[in-house]
Structure formats: C-alpha cells, structure tokens
Amino acid sequence: MSIIHKIERNLAKNYVNFRGVSLHKKYVIIESDDWGAIRVPDKASYERMLKAGIQVDKDYFDRYDSLESEKDLTELFEVLHSVKDSMGNPAVITPLCILANPDFESIEANGRTQYVFEPVSKTYQRNPWTEHSLNFVNQGISSGVFHPQFHAREHLHAERWLKAVANPTLKEKIAFENHSVIISRMSNDPKRVNLDYFPAYDFDNYSEMEQLKSNMTEGLKMFEDTFGYKSVSFCPPCGVIHDDLFETAAKGGIKGLQAGQHFIPQGKGLSFKQVDHFWGSKTPFGQIYWRRNCTFEPAKNHDYDWVDRCLAEINIAFRWGKPATINSHRVNYIGTLDPRNREDTLRQLKRLLSEIVKRWPDVEFMNSEQLYYTLCGHSQK
Numbered sequence: 431m432s433i434i435h436k437i438e439r440n441l442a443k444n445y446v447n448f449r450g451v452s453l454h455k456k457y458v459i460i461e462s463d464d465w466g467a468i469r470v471p472d473k474a475s476y477e478r479m480l481k482a483g484i485q486v487d488k489d490y491f492d493r494y495d496s497l498e499s500e501k502d503l504t505e506l507f508e509v510l511h512s513v514k515d516s517m518g519n520p521a522v523i524t525p526l527c528i529l530a531n532p533d534f535e536s537i538e539a540n541g542r543t544q545y546v547f548e549p550v551s552k553t554y555q556r557n558p559w560t561e562h563s564l565n566f567v568n569q570g571i572s573s574g575v576f577h578p579q580f581h582a583r584e585h586l587h588a589e590r591w592l593k594a595v596a597n598p599t600l601k602e603k604i605a606f607e608n609h610s611v612i613i614s615r616m617s618n619d620p621k622r623v624n625l626d627y628f629p630a631y632d633f634d635n636y637s638e639m640e641q642l643k644s645n646m647t648e649g650l651k652m653f654e655d656t657f658g659y660k661s662v663s664f665c666p667p668c669g670v671i672h673d674d675l676f677e678t679a680a681k682g683g684i685k686g687l688q689a690g691q692h693f694i695p696q697g698k699g700l701s702f703k704q705v706d707h708f709w710g711s712k713t714p715f716g717q718i719y720w721r722r723n724c725t726f727e728p729a730k731n732h733d734y735d736w737v738d739r740c741l742a743e744i745n746i747a748f749r750w751g752k753p754a755t756i757n758s759h760r761v762n763y764i765g766t767l768d769p770r771n772r773e774d775t776l777r778q779l780k781r782l783l784s785e786i787v788k789r790w791p792d793v794e795f796m797n798s799e800q801l802y803y804t805l806c807g808h809s810q811k
Contacts, residue, residue, distance in 0.1 A: 443746045446723050450709030451805065452751030456793045458515075458744070458786060459524065459753055459801050461688055461722055463665060464760040465578070466528035466550040467585040468611060469495040472557060475608035476767050482604045483617045490729050492612045494771040495761040499559040502772060503566040503576075506763050509776050510575040513783035515795045520574060521783050524798040525567075525760065526581035526665050526688075529652040532591070534609045542596040545588045549652060559766065564656075571657070577797035580661035580684070582630040583649030586611060589641075590627035629670035634698035636672075643678040650682035662799040665689050670702065673713070680715040686802030687713070688755075690721035709752060710805055718805050722757040723747045726782065728775040729762045737782045744786065753801060 486492040536546040570576025660683035693702035707719040724743040744754040765772030
C-alpha cells in the first residue's frame, strides 16, 4: 500500500469518527455479516464448479465461505472465551444472521417457476458437519460470546435470483446444480457479470416495496422464532436499503442501525444514492445509527497484517470517543472449504484481542444490542 493511500485512509477514518455522539469509555464491538447463508455447501461442490470453469478460486467469498460448521463455531468460541476485558467478560461477536436459503430441490420440482425457501434450521440438517450448528449457536448465546442480530430473510433478491436460474447462463446452471449462490464468473467470460441479486432490499421499481416489506417482516418473525428474542439492531445485505423500509424494521423491533453508511436504490439502471449518517443520528422512527469504523477481514488477503491495521483504526476511534466497531464477515471464520482460512483468521483474532486488552486495559467488549442501549443512554433490559 502506498503512503498516499495510507494517508487518505487515515483521513477518511478520522472523518467517520469525529462526527456525532462521543462516549467516555472504550468499547469494542465485532459485527459479522452473513451467518446462515448457504454460499457453497461443501468442498465437492466447490471442486465441481472449479473443474467446470467457474473461477470460484478467484473470489475470496466463493473460495472460503460456506455454512458455519460445528467445528467453525467451537474453535471461534474458544478464542473469544480466552480473552477477557476489564470487567472479566469474554470477547463477543455479533453475527448478522440469514434465516432462510433457497430450497433448490423444491424450486427444481416446480420447473424453476416459483421461488421456495427453507428455514436455516433445515439447511443446517443437510450435512453432518452442520447438523448441530444451531445448538452450538445457542451455546454461544448462553455463554455470552455470540449474540445474533438480523441481516435478512435471505442474502439475495429472490425474484432476481429466480429469473437468473430459470433462464440460466452456463455459470448459473452449474451453480444451481451444486446448490450454490456465488459471485464468480466463468473463466471464458470477458468481464465480471454484475450479479445484482445479492442485495436483498434492492429494487428495479418502487412498486416492489410492499414485497420487500413483507420479506422483512417475515424474516424478523423467523429470527425471533429461531433465537427466542427480537433483534434490536440490523444491517442490510450489501448495505442496500430504501429509507421507507425503516418503518417496517421499527415495527418488527429494530431500534439500532449498523448501516450508518448505506445505499438507497433508485430503480433499474440508476446508481445507488450513498447516504452517510453520523454516530447517534436517528431515523424518523427513532432508530439510532452507528458506523463500522474498523476492519478485520483476513480472508480477503492472508498475507496482509490485519491486526496492525485494525489496531490503528481502533486507536482513531478511541481518540474521538467512539466505540471501535469492527467489520468482520463470516467468511473469515469458515474452514469447510479450506481449513487454513479458519486457522489463520483465529490466530490473528487471538493476537488482535490480546493486543487490545494490553493496549487499553480499561476496554470493554460488548455486542451490538448492548451498544444500542449505551448509545441511547438506557441500560439494557
């Protein structure tokens, strides 16, 4: 990375952090998107797609990401439990959860004419290494190292995805046959195809809004049924959401928005409108915004020093009196497709957490729900 790039990033991080409400204590929150999403189900599917010419080895999500296994969760929880803050609490991750995935078999049975989803509890049952993952998630909740919040019903725009697989390109045909939802292109494609079905709350026309509201309401209900409590905070997939959906989120119990920066759909063929909110600003429905101001993504490049970068960003956040809210996707912690990915990330995570409590002995770890109550000045109930 060039010196100029480092200076630009440093200035940007200071700009993100100086605005808005400041706190008098040092808090660290780890927010992690995509838990529950299918992506690539197993190593055999990955190898078949690679052999067929899909460049799944070129995109780090497709190369490493899969449904979280019992081993993934167990080894992650061990690291989180191993480091305690000034209050004696272990480190905690807030996983942003997907509650459903495409039911490939049912969709194939209806001729790919109608979208059908299955709850994540059923997706977990499809492989022996994920069969008890939901039980492990609940153990993480009980022990205080894992506190799920809502991401979306699915990490895809169901109608767009169905259109893509109903009249598939070769890549979509192969991915569907392997029960995968991926980003990668075929090796002979001249350029990367824009796969616009990943943002669950995007739209081509505003007339889709009622369906999006219905999907969100159903997803929030599924979240409560799955975990036994309402989600207090929320981050939309890919950061894409129209402000009119925030009322639906509020009715479903959402009080805090992790998407201080988000992208508003403008309709088919139009660019997103980027919106940047400062810490503590509110929607018309009283929901509080905050920003993810630190990054820990080892899967993106295992040769890069993510610990050093994240510590520098934490230092900037604390300098401005802001919580250090670390963005760290699920893909970093998954070893089903390549165990080395999980192993390297966990080594770096252990080093990061240990260095945090060493540099800032008064630091406190918290989840995103606790952050909401801290920002709004109320104790958690």
